[in-house]
Amino acid sequence: MNEKVKFGIVGVGSRGLHAFGRMICDRQDAEVVAMCDTNRIRMEAGAARLKITPNFYGAITDMVKHEKLDAVVITTPDFYHEQCAVEALEAGVNVLIDKPLATSVKGCRHIIATAEKTGKTVMIGFNLRHNAVLKKLKKIVSEGTLGKVFLIENREFYDGGRTYMSRWNRSYEFCGGLWIHKGSHDFDVFQWLLDFPKPVKVSSFAGINVLDDKHIPFEQEPGKKPGPTCHECPYRETCPDRYDITDEMDRWGDEAAKLDGYRKDLCMYLSDKTVHDNGIAMVEYDNGARASHMECFITPISDRRYTVVGELGQAEASLTDRIVTVRPRWSKEVVTYQIPDERGGHGGADPNLLDTFIKVITGVLPNTSTTLHGMMSTAVGQAAELSRRENRTVFIEELFRD
Numbered sequence: 089m090n091e092k093v094k095f096g097i098v099g100v101g102s103r104g105l106h107a108f109g110r111m112i113c114d115r116q117d118a119e120v121v122a123m124c125d126t127n128r129i130r131m132e133a134g135a136a137r138l139k140i141t142p143n144f145y146g147a148i149t150d151m152v153k154h155e156k157l158d159a160v161v162i163t164t165p166d167f168y169h170e171q172c173a174v175e176a177l178e179a180g181v182n183v184l185i186d187k188p189l190a191t192s193v194k195g196c197r198h199i200i201a202t203a204e205k206t207g208k209t210v211m212i213g214f215n216l217r218h219n220a221v222l223k224k225l226k227k228i229v230s231e232g233t234l235g236k237v238f239l240i241e242n243r244e245f246y247d248g249g250r251t252y253m254s255r256w257n258r259s260y261e262f263c264g265g266l267w268i269h270k271g272s273h274d275f276d277v278f279q280w281l282l283d284f285p286k287p288v289k290v291s292s293f294a295g296i297n298v299l300d301d302k303h304i305p306f307e308q309e310p311g312k313k314p315g316p317t318c319h320e321c322p323y324r325e326t327c328p329d330r331y332d333i334t335d336e337m338d339r340w341g342d343e344a345a346k347l348d349g350y351r352k353d354l355c356m357y358l359s360d361k362t363v364h365d366n367g368i369a370m371v372e373y374d375n376g377a378r379a380s381h382m383e384c385f386i387t388p389i390s391d392r393r394y395t396v397v398g399e400l401g402q403a404e405a406s407l408t409d410r411i412v413t414v415r416p417r418w419s420k421e422v423v424t425y426q427i428p429d430e431r432g433g434h435g436g437a438d439p440n441l442l443d444t445f446i447k448v449i450t451g452v453l454p455n456t457s458t459t460l461h462g463m464m465s466t467a468v469g470q471a472a473e474l475s476r477r478e479n480r481t482v483f484i485e486e487l488f489r490d
């Protein structure tokens with residue numbers, strides 16, 4: 089291990105730059121020495137924004153071959169996580185991989201086998217576990233205040249149509265579907281709160297109700313077509329859903345798009361998509377507990393809410409309101425905790441996650457966000473995707489058959 093932890097960032101997009109790049113640069117004990125992105129313009133503009141001069145690579149193979157890295161942060165589109173993680177591990181480098189671990193159980197098993205072979209650390213970017221509101225909820229559950237927990241309900245309302253349907257997340261091919269891309273956060277929280285029972289079966293319903301060409305939210309003039317991107321759209325001043333990327337045109341503008349065709353602001357109504365814009369998934373675990381997860385990307389608010397029910401009471405948490413409420417089963421004495429705001433992305437969760445990773449690879453803390461946990465949340469997401477496509481309940485064991 090170097091005196092300062094030497095990081096390589098793989099995928100210098102939103103998370104790679106604005107979350108991990110910035111957070112590493114803010115620390116005294118770590119530095120970004122290398123960046124890897126298939127789009128050189130985006131990578132160079134990202135480094136300039138961070139005011140750093142790392143070495144640049146177009147492929148992780150070259151980066152891990154030429155650099156002496158302590159760790160890589162993998163923030164590519166989800167589909168590339170598997171290949172990038174395997175290459176880093178094979179080269180003897182520790183890995184912090186943003187969720188999900190991979191887009192299929194098969195991909196997760198490949199990473200797990202490689203990690204076991206090389207003995208290197210893989211930690212998953214399940215940042216919700218590092219959010220103070222959910223840490224309080226976990227503490228309440230762990231202390232037994234609710235008794236044995238048997239039911240969890242969660243809803244993820246995300247005013248995220250703009251960012252989700254305007255780029256790669258809208259393609260099953262790149263993200264494995266939104267049950268994996270987005271739901272894997274919540275499926276992990278369920279397992280974490282329940283102390284890691286095995287998920288047994290999953291059912292889901294999901295589809296597109298709003299984000300299609302029939303729901304464009306403005307009157308169109310004859311001969312004046314909307315799209316294809318927000319910054320090119322003739323209705324951009326009036327569309328209530330425009331996604332403004334103008335302050336990032338150095339990274340997401342025409343020059344960068346010439347290299348890979350990647351647009352970040354495709355019209356979310358006209359873009360072709362293979363994921364849902366809302367849905368409900370239900371999971372049953374081998375300890376008898378059940379959970380339901382609702383996700384919707386067309387809401388006026390962004391909030392994650394959880395209700396956890398145990399034999400002795402229930403607790404509710406809102407990440408946006410930063411409130412946790414505990415209601416004992418046989419008493420009206422409701423206890424409410426207002427959780428102070430924390431600095432940093434996702435309510436302070438992102439810097440806590442990075443700090444934990446550095447402590448894990450320097451031997452200060454054990455890794456509690458393991459590849460096995462990553463695989464089980466991907467498994468639930470994959471089963472939910474299969475369930476909605478094939479209109480049936482999916483047993484998790486199906487996904488593990490060779």
Ligand SMILES: NC(=O)c1ccc[n+]([C@@H]2O[C@H](COP(=O)([O-])OP(=O)(O)OC[C@H]3O[C@@H](n4cnc5c(N)ncnc54)[C@H](O)[C@@H]3O)[C@@H](O)[C@H]2O)c1
Nearest residue numbers: 099100101102103124125126127163164165166168186187
């Ligand atoms: N934990 C969270 O809260 C959270 C939030 C958002 C996104 N994410 C995850 O972060 C990751 C990145 O998402 P994003 O929104 O920053 O994406 P992004 O599209 O903004 O950036 C991805 C970058 O990866 C580059 N890239 C593509 N293929 C590559 C490859 N094979 N090798 C190297 N670079 C490659 C692209 O050129 C792009 O610059 C995803 O896995 C996503 O699921 C996590």
